[in-house]
Amino acid sequence: MSVWLRPGFARHLKIPPNFRMLLLLTLALPLLAQASNPARTSAPALDRTITIATGEYPPWVGSSLPHNGYVNHIINEAFASQGLKVEFVYLPWKRAFEETRQGKFDATSYWYENDERREAMLFSDTVITNRIVFFQRADAPKVQWKTFNDLAPYRMSITLGYTYSGEFYQAIDSKLLNPIIVSSDVQNLKLLMAKRVDFFATDEMSGYYMAAQLSIDPRKLAVIEPALIKPQGYLLAGKINPDSQLIINTFNRGLRTIKANGKYQKILNRIDATSFYNPNAKTQNSSAR
Structure with a gap:
């Protein structure tokens, strides 16, 4: 609730000084509480489809793979947990990186760390650890x-x-x-x-x-x-993109969400259920989500 007082209003009231101080404190306390608790303020939110440049590196990412591959499946589920849709665009790897660096795409999936990438990109939390x-x-x-x-x-x-x-x-x-x-x-x-x-x-x-x-x-x-x-793989966003930090923060929040609710582990479990990795593996869980 907001309170508006006409300028000079207090001068026309015969209010004892101690009550006047109490009135000022009453009006100021909500503002002080909000300033001391930033979490109560509404955070900016993305409200559009996230475009992600990616490439062919099966079974982790690939246009013909179920769910676009294991890593892109994780990325899609992380954004979905935050109410966002994802569009994957398949390009040669060098072009995917460069056009994301230039801000033509919101992010690119997925990359290992090196100095060039750290200089040009913001990195997400670790999506996957490879061997x-x-x-x-x-x-x-x-x-x-x-x-x-x-x-x-x-x-x-x-x-x-x-x-x-x-x-x-x-x-x-x-x-x-x-x-x-x-x-x-x-x-x-x-x-x-x-x-x-x-x-x-x-x-x-x-x-x-x-x-x-x-x-x-x-x-x-x-x-x-x-x-x-054993390199770690990341989602990258170009620093030139004004939404890059928001994109990475939103993804990281979604990644934590799907790790907490079990979806992340279910995607990893699909790997152990694939016959290309283990010829004796059962395949009935290959479509688990």
Whole structure:
């Protein structure tokens, strides 16, 4: 309730000084309470469809995958929990990043961290944690490694433009490692199965997914432990976009919501229920939401 007093009104009233002070405090207390409790003020809200530039990286993201892939499913559910719809636009990865940086899209999904991205983008909370591993043939002698020196005697291949660790690139620059560089992970897998390399590095889930697409039994592949890196994946928003902080805050709030209500874990459970990852897995839960 608001109270309006005509200017000079108090001068015409015969009010004792102590009551006058009480009146002023009564009028001021609601304002002071609101100032001391910002949570009571209404926060700005988005009221439009969120456009997200993304790319092809199955099974995590992909235009032909159920729910646009596991990561984009998480992102969609997080925004949906905040009452927002999402439109995914599939582009080459470099273009998806650049056009989001320029503010043409609200956000882009999904990316690992590096200095260039930190400089241009706002990062969400962690959406997913991946495992970049070395794959070898299951019928080959087991490769064991602790340092890159242990890998030096072997033949390996990597994908041009892929995000590996800084230490891995340093080992290549120093000529300690001399990998074959190809344009796609599919080429890496074909080289491995043809016994032209001893192992290659890629995301663990993506490696198994590619094998399934090429009709390769996943039991013919073996993961070399430990993982090369365990990068965290994020939703990014261009700093040039005036709504970028609001978009990230809204997404983070939604991510916390779906983790609390169990939807996040249900999406992750779909991974364990997929036959491309485990040939003995049951598939009846593959559509769980």
